[in-house]
Amino acid sequence: MKEIELKLQGKIKRLTNHTFKFDERIKEGWFSAVYFLKTKEIARKYKPDAVVTMQFFQKDHSVLCGTDEVIALLHTFADQPENLDIHSLKDGDQISPFETVLTITGRYQDFGYLEGIIDGILARRTSVATSVYNVMKAAALSGEQKPVIFMGDRDDHYTQQAGDGYAAFIGGSTAQATHAMNEWWGKQGMGTMPHALIQLFNGDIVEAAKAYQETFPEDELIALVDYNNDVITDALNVAREFGSDLKGVRVDTSRMMIDKYFLRNQHVLGTFDPRGVNSELIFALRKALDEEGYQHVKIVVTGGFNEKRIREFEENRVPVDVYGIGSSLLKIHVAFTGDNVTLDGVHQAKAGRKLRPNARLEKVEFE
Numbered sequence: 001m002k003e004i005e006l007k008l009q010g011k012i013k014r015l016t017n018h019t020f021k022f023d024e025r026i027k028e029g030w031f032s033a034v035y036f037l038k039t040k041e042i043a044r045k046y047k048p049d050a051v052v053t054m055q056f057f058q059k060d061h062s063v064l065c066g067t068d069e070v071i072a073l074l075h076t077f078a079d080q081p082e083n084l085d086i087h088s089l090k091d092g093d094q095i096s097p098f099e100t101v102l103t104i105t106g107r108y109q110d111f112g113y114l115e116g117i118i119d120g121i122l123a124r125r126t127s128v129a130t131s132v133y134n135v136m137k138a139a140a141l142s143g144e145q146k147p148v149i150f151m152g153d154r155d156d157h158y159t160q161q162a163g164d165g166y167a168a169f170i171g172g173s174t175a176q177a178t179h180a181m182n183e184w185w186g187k188q189g190m191g192t193m194p195h196a197l198i199q200l201f202n203g204d205i206v207e208a209a210k211a212y213q214e215t216f217p218e219d220e221l222i223a224l225v226d227y228n229n230d231v232i233t234d235a236l237n238v239a240r241e242f243g244s245d246l247k248g249v250r251v252d253t254s255r256m257m258i259d260k261y262f263l264r265n266q267h268v269l270g271t272f273d274p275r276g277v278n279s280e281l282i283f284a285l286r287k288a289l290d291e292e293g294y295q296h297v298k299i300v301v302t303g304g305f306n307e308k309r310i311r312e313f314e315e316n317r318v319p320v321d322v323y324g325i326g327s328s329l330l331k332i333h334v335a336f337t338g339d340n341v342t343l344d345g346v347h348q349a350k351a352g353r354k355l356r357p358n359a360r361l362e363k364v365e366f367e
Contacts, residue, residue: 014090015068019184021162026077029113036113043108053342054115055355056102056122062334063133064093064101065167066125070118071364074104078111087361092129092170100358101336108340115338122336124160125167131307131329132171138307139323141314147174147322149190150181151302155327164330174322192222192250203227205234206241213245222248222300229253230260231281232288239294248298248321251285253277255304277301279318286319300324 023030029037043050067088075081085105095101101122104111132150139146150168153161158180165181176182178189193212201208209223221242225234235249253259255276261284262274272280282299289297301313302324310323341349341356349355 015184020069020072022076031117032113033116036115040109040113050108051106051344052108052340053103053105053355054338055100055341056336056338057098057100058334058336059097060334062095062126063129063171064089064095064126065091065129065170066122067091067102069121073114074111077114080110084111086364088364089360100356119336119338123332123334125163127332127334128164128167128329129171130334132168132173135307135310135325136172138311138314141311142317146320149175149322149324151177151324151326152330153178155330193224195224195227198224198227206237209238220247221245222250224252225249226251226253229257232261232285235285236288236292239289239297246297248300250300250302251277252303277303279313279316282318282320298322
């Protein structure tokens with residue numbers, strides 16, 4: 001996993017306020033829990049000079065993401081942000097349970113109302129980054145790091161794409177499906193053909209691939225071969241037509257379907273689940289391509305993949321070259337907590353909480 005670890009540690013320069021398109025209503029408290037807004041008013045009235053330290057942590061081994069966004073949030077919406085003392089880990093840092101990842105010291109009324117927003121940013125970004133990181137580890141179990149494409153555009157609201165794509169990049173994913181997913185780190189989205197393209201050509205995958213190649217000759221040709229639920233037949237038809245120009249085939253068979261290959265070869269049934277993209281189908285596809293001299297054609301699999309399924313494929317040496325994965329990476333499973341743990345430099349926190357110093361935290365300087 002050296003390659004992934006190097007990538008995680010390689011990001012040094014933080015993203016800035018210019019990267020993020022914040023909703024200006026944050027300043028009005030529109031997205032803050034009302035009790036934070038009320039506390040802000042009380043602090044301003046009764047404790048205007050009280051200085052607190054707010055500390056953030058979570059409870060799992062994770063890959064941290066969202067710190068740059070949080071710092072930019074504070075720079076943009078805190079009152080007198082230049083007076084805040086901020087110490088933070090960096091996006092891509094691997095963190096332990098209960099490790100302090102961020103501290104903010106200043107007057108409560110200047111930044112306290114942002115607590116819930118900060119928790120939410122860190123939770124979502126870290127969840128996605130951690131999920132991708134775990135998937136990347138699973139995709140390397142065979143000894144070779146297989147590429148993983150983040151395809152989460154259809155699994156959540158479009159406004160989340162930029163942040164989710166960046167978090168997936170921090171986690172180690174190879175490519176993202178949309179341009180928006182790449183916005184924060186300066187790349188472009190990648191993709192080949194959807195089922196809709198094949199439908200336009202009446203299900204003729206060869207004709208659809210011809211149109212694609214003529215229109216986008218600079219792209220690597222990767223044909224989607226499950227439209228007719230006959231993966232091996234259509235993969236061979238495309239390979240015979242394009243030869244060395246065909247770089248790969250993508251299999252996206254629905255989990256509700258059984259490929260026609262198994263109807264023609266019923267003797268292999270009875271020992272495995274033949275639905276969807278299963279290992280036996282991929283082994284048979286690889287064998288068919290190789291027997292006709294198409295060893296160069298890579299196999300891309302998509303549709304319902306998660307860390308567990310990828311791990312199973314890799315442990316069984318299923319001949320997959322690239323994984324595409326979406327919805328399973330977007331589940332929020334890392335929750336952050338912000339606590340006030342000092343008051344005017346003295347310990348003051350709810351029972352069970354205390355300041356947890358972390359030598360890895362770096363002071364954030366305002367530019």
